[in-house]
Amino acid sequence: MGLVDAFNASKDGIDRKDSKESSSTLQQNLSIIQEQIPVVDGIQLTPKAREFVDSWTSSHLVTLAACSAAAFVLGAAIGKRISTNMTFQRIVSANSLQDYHIGPQSAKLKGRVVSVSDGDTFRFYHRPTLFHSSTPDTDTKLSDQTLPIRICTIDTPEVTKFGKPSQPFGEDAKTLLEKNILNRTVSVQILQRDQYGRAVANVSKRTWYGGNKYMDELMLKSGLAEVYQGGGAVYGPKGKEYYLKLEETARNKKLGMWSQANRESASDFKARMKVSTQ
Numbered sequence: 283m284g285l286v287d288a289f290n291a292s293k294d295g296i297d298r299k300d301s302k303e304s305s306s307t308l309q310q311n312l313s314i315i316q317e318q319i320p321v322v323d324g325i326q327l328t329p330k331a332r333e334f335v336d337s338w339t340s341s342h343l344v345t346l347a348a349c350s351a352a353a354f355v356l357g358a359a360i361g362k363r364i365s366t367n368m369t370f371q372r373i374v375s376a377n378s379l380q381d382y383h384i385g386p387q388s389a390k391l392k393g394r395v396v397s398v399s400d401g402d403t404f405r406f407y408h409r410p411t412l413f414h415s416s417t418p419d420t421d422t423k424l425s426d427q428t429l430p431i432r433i434c435t436i437d438t439p440e441v442t443k444f445g446k447p448s449q450p451f452g453e454d455a456k457t458l459l460e461k462n463i464l465n466r467t468v469s470v471q472i473l474q475r476d477q478y479g480r481a482v483a484n485v486s487k488r489t490w491y492g493g494n495k496y497m498d499e500l501m502l503k504s505g506l507a508e509v510y511q512g513g514g515a516v517y518g519p520k521g522k523e524y525y526l527k528l529e530e531t532a533r534n535k536k537l538g539m540w541s542q543a544n545r546e547s548a549s550d551f552k553a554r555m556k557v558s559t560q
Contacts, residue, residue: 401438401455435498436507505538
């Protein structure tokens with residue numbers, strides 16, 4: 283009889299307390315369990331500890347065996363989940379992302395924001411464990427050790443780059459994002475890769491009261507972003523309609539960029555700049 287069979291037989295014996303054979307069955311199976319449980323040599327028990335161990339009944343040992351088996355199964359399940367949904371190696375570029383890193387069911391990645399480009403784009407230094415450095419190597423280019431992250435859901439006014447002018451409120455949007463995440467730890471859940479090699483992600487940071495502040499919601503509520511509805515658009519977990527309502531509320535209050543009488547969207551602005559340089 284194996285350890286599992288002995289355990290099951292012992293359990294049945296306990297359940298049949300009115301059976302005349304219960305006592306002898308328990309003792310017999312208890313002996314089998316004791317023979318098959320490894321014993322570590324060299325352990326000296328105090329008299330009180332020995333008295334405690336000797337006082338264990340067969341039901342105590344059966345319960346212990348059941349707990350051990352349950353712990354083993356639970357540990358195996360957790361180990362499998364960790365091995366498939368988490369990574370303990372740093373991700374340094376969008377091209378190094380695996381399929382299991384991407385999608386609404388993917389694990390969140392922890393790391394630090396090392397630079398902010400505009401109101402919806404920043405560079406993320408992945409820190410998978412506390413044993414990894416939280417600071418990029420100063421001898422290596424940031425582009426070779428950080429992920430370019432584009433915040434999902436939103437599009438913010440353009441800032442000056444590549445010789446092109448900025449839009450009204452473009453710098454305001456960048457400043458607000460910097461104030462909230464620059465040099466801070468954030469969580470990113472990567473939803474897809476875009477055509478520019480960036481990881482489009484749902485981005486959040488922990489608040490002092492233990493909640494999460496989502497950057498797409500923050501920018502929309504401040505009137506410094508609109509819901510992106512162009513090609514390849516992806517949205518946070520609350521769905522497109524929720525974010526459109528946030529945009530509408532800010533627009534009705536004339537917050538931020540919505541205070542302009544003739545506002546030009548970021549997508550229209552980029553299209554106009556593209557034509558002007560041709």
